[in-house]
Amino acid sequence: MLKALNVCLEVEAPQDSESGTLHLLREVSFNVPPAHLVAIVGPSGCGKTTLLKVITGILQQSSGELLWDGRNLSDEEDLHPGDLGYVPQFSVAYDLLTVEESIASAMVLRTQLSQTEDFIPALDHILEVTGLTHLSDRQVKVLSGGQKRRLGLALELVTDPCLLLCDEVTSGLDPKSENEITNLLRELSRGHPKRVVVNVTHSLASLDAYDSVMVMYQGVLTYHGPPKAMMHYFAAEHPEEVYLKLTERKAGDWHESWEKHQKTYYERHGFDGKRALPEKEAAKSSGPSKTYVREERTVAKPEPVETHEHHDLPPVETPSMMTQLFELLRRRWTIFRRDKAQVWLHLAMLLGFPLLVVIFALDGIKPLRALSTHQDDNIQQEYQQMKQHQEEQLKAGGLVSGLIMLQVVLVTLMASNNAAREIASERLILEREKLGGLHPFAYIGSKVIFLGMFVLAQSLWMGFFVDMVTGGLPGDLATKLVLLVLASAAMTSVCLGISAMSKTPEKATILCIYLVGFQLPLSGAVLTLPNWLENWVQPLVVAFWSWSGSLSSMRSTAFYDAVKQVTSTDLISPAIAGFVLFVHVLVGLGMCFIGVQRSQWDS
Numbered sequence: 001m002l003k004a005l006n007v008c009l010e011v012e013a014p015q016d017s018e019s020g021t022l023h024l025l026r027e028v029s030f031n032v033p034p035a036h037l038v039a040i041v042g043p044s045g046c047g048k049t050t051l052l053k054v055i056t057g058i059l060q061q062s063s064g065e066l067l068w069d070g071r072n073l074s075d076e077e078d079l080h081p082g083d084l085g086y087v088p089q090f091s092v093a094y095d096l097l098t099v100e101e102s103i104a105s106a107m108v109l110r111t112q113l114s115q116t117e118d119f120i121p122a123l124d125h126i127l128e129v130t131g132l133t134h135l136s137d138r139q140v141k142v143l144s145g146g147q148k149r150r151l152g153l154a155l156e157l158v159t160d161p162c163l164l165l166c167d168e169v170t171s172g173l174d175p176k177s178e179n180e181i182t183n184l185l186r187e188l189s190r191g192h193p194k195r196v197v198v199n200v201t202h203s204l205a206s207l208d209a210y211d212s213v214m215v216m217y218q219g220v221l222t223y224h225g226p227p228k229a230m231m232h233y234f235a236a237e238h239p240e241e242v243y244l245k246l247t248e249r250k251a252g253d254w255h256e257s258w259e260k261h262q263k264t265y266y267e268r269h270g271f272d273g274k275r276a277l278p279e280k281e282a283a284k285s286s287g288p289s290k291t292y293v294r295e296e297r298t299v300a301k302p303e304p305v306e307t308h309e310h311h312d313l314p315p316v317e318t319p320s321m322m323t324q325l326f327e328l329l330r331r332r333w334t335i336f337r338r339d340k341a342q343v344w345l346h347l348a349m350l351l352g353f354p355l356l357v358v359i360f361a362l363d364g365i366k367p368l369r370a371l372s373t374h375q376d377d378n379i380q381q382e383y384q385q386m387k388q389h390q391e392e393q394l395k396a397g398g399l400v401s402g403l404i405m406l407q408v409v410l411v412t413l414m415a416s417n418n419a420a421r422e423i424a425s426e427r428l429i430l431e432r433e434k435l436g437g438l439h440p441f442a443y444i445g446s447k448v449i450f451l452g453m454f455v456l457a458q459s460l461w462m463g464f465f466v467d468m469v470t471g472g473l474p475g476d477l478a479t480k481l482v483l484l485v486l487a488s489a490a491m492t493s494v495c496l497g498i499s500a501m502s503k504t505p506e507k508a509t510i511l512c513i514y515l516v517g518f519q520l521p522l523s524g525a526v527l528t529l530p531n532w533l534e535n536w537v538q539p540l541v542v543a544f545w546s547w548s549g550s551l552s553s554m555r556s557t558a559f560y561d562a563v564k565q566v567t568s569t570d571l572i573s574p575a576i577a578g579f580v581l582f583v584h585v586l587v588g589l590g591m592c593f594i595g596v597q598r599s600q601w602d603s
């Protein structure tokens with residue numbers, strides 16, 4: 001049984017509002033007996049979704065209690081992820097996966113069926129009961145609104161939950177489909193002796209199929225009883241008239257009225273967990289409010305519940321973290337492969353950016369090579385010899401510094417492009433999957449491995465290619481490559497952190513673009529910052545560490561002096577630069593962990 005006792009939810013009102021607090025739910029109390037299908041109806045904005053979110057635990061009530069099967073959900077642990085099914089209003093499937101792939105992925109992430117031979121039959125069964133078999137190989141992006149709602153429901157059926165909460169799963173369907181889905185919800189409510197199915201709906205036409213209806217109005221519960229008795233309670237001829245009746249009184253008055261009648265209605269219809277009263281006795285036992293409610297006509301007797309034979313099985317166990325991680329990686333890779341625009345963009349950047357660096361090097365390769373032949377231990381002598389070629393040397397210094405910086409900036413640009421939207425663009429799916437038992441480390445691990453492949457491919461190819469074409473830039477190649485990889489990893493990690501903390505992909509993208517945009521001017525490679533500012537800014541600038549560490553790796557060559565002539569920014573040793581970049585990676589991962597853990601349903 002699902003029970004609510006005086007559940008209230010208050011939030012801070014917007015600053016310009018007169019009162020300091022908004023009462024989204026006020027003293028909502030109800031009992032929903034087992035094997036029961038209940039509809040929540042009410043005018044838009046009356047708190048239906050909010051009530052569902054409080055039941056799921058997404059929102060925490062300010063006061064009051066919620067009990068499931070006698071267990072207080074506020075004091076004890078939330079429901080087991082396998083016991084709770086929540087179909088939100090929005091689609092929680094990836095556009096580029098097919099219907100079948102989406103359900104199969106939910107099964108792998110939320111159950112241990114993937115290891116067994118029951119996997120395919122279970123998948124086929126879910127497709128069949130939700131009427132999606134003929135759409136199984138269709139991509140989610142081409143589904144209609146109604147079909148997406150069926151899919152949302154199918155994704156929740158993978159764990160056979162005891163408490164199934166649906167937010168407008170029947171909205172946007174044609175009357176036939178709406179009937180089919182309502183009947184399916186009804187059948188599901190009978191499929192387990194303890195199961196409760198709740199559906200928020202705007203459609204008043206098919207209320208008769210529900211065992212009971214809750215009518216919400218401005219955050220209060222104004223009625224909870226059988227659909228036919230609802231018409232009587234509100235003295236309405238048609239269900240639609242109920243909404244009109246609601247506006248005739250204040251929400252508080254409706255609430256008081258219902259408080260007076262709730263007990264009687266519950267006793268009469270057996271919602272208090274006891275047997276329903278015989279009809280005659282029930283009619284005597286309560287008279288609805290004389291002023292607002294007419295004499296009761298025929299009260300719909302709840303249909304005899306046809307409970308399927310069902311053993312009280314423990315909730316479906318969630319799979320191991322590694323299983324989830326590999327499934328997330330597999331799924332991410334499938335989505336990436338199918339997003340042709342992304343694939344081409346990545347290829348263009350991977351191959352085009354190193355070419356861009358090389359184009360800038362073309363003119364300067366000659367003096368660069370000339371300079372490289374003069375390197376030896378006697379730098380002073382070398383310097384004297386080179387004095388006459390002052391101009392070429394300055395050019396070579398500027399070129400070496402510029403080429404290293406250009407590589408770093410382009411690599412960080414690719415990194416931010418890879419990571420900025422990675423989490424923010426799938427936030428709601430992540431929230432749903434977290435509720436379904438997804439381990440945050442499995443999720444973050446899959447992102448680290450997926451983006452790590454780009455980090456390695458982009459930075460190593462950039463480093464090797466430029467080195468190969470220019471005939472070898474000065475300095476130790478291995479050190480330069482490590483610093484380039486670390487620059488890419490640091491920017492990827494920080495941008496992934498920004499993505500995890502941001503409410504929308506747009507916000508994440510803008511922040512990451514700013515971050516990359518400021519790398520060049522703040523690195524000190526072109527203009528030197530004042531000392532007092534440098535100490536504050538430099539620790540945060542990825543490009544500075546990779547650039548200056550790479551230049552320092554040339555310390556034993558004539559290039560170092562040449563470079564020092566074109567910049568007065570202090571250059572940091574490769575070891576320190578590598579360490580600071582590694583710290584950046586850790587900070588980004590920390591942000592990512594905090595952001596992923598944080599609940600962001602309102603994205």
Ligand SMILES: Nc1ncnc2c1ncn2[C@@H]1O[C@H](COP(=O)(O)OP(=O)(O)OP(=O)(O)O)[C@@H](O)[C@H]1O
Pocket residue numbers: 011022024042043044045046047048049050051
């Ligand atoms: N976090 C919040 N802060 C402030 N107000 C909120 C918050 N969440 C919801 N609300 C407000 O609470 C009210 C109820 O919202 P809710 O989404 O529950 O309505 P609803 O009955 O489901 O509406 P609809 O039928 O249109 O989906 C709305 O006025 C909404 O603006």
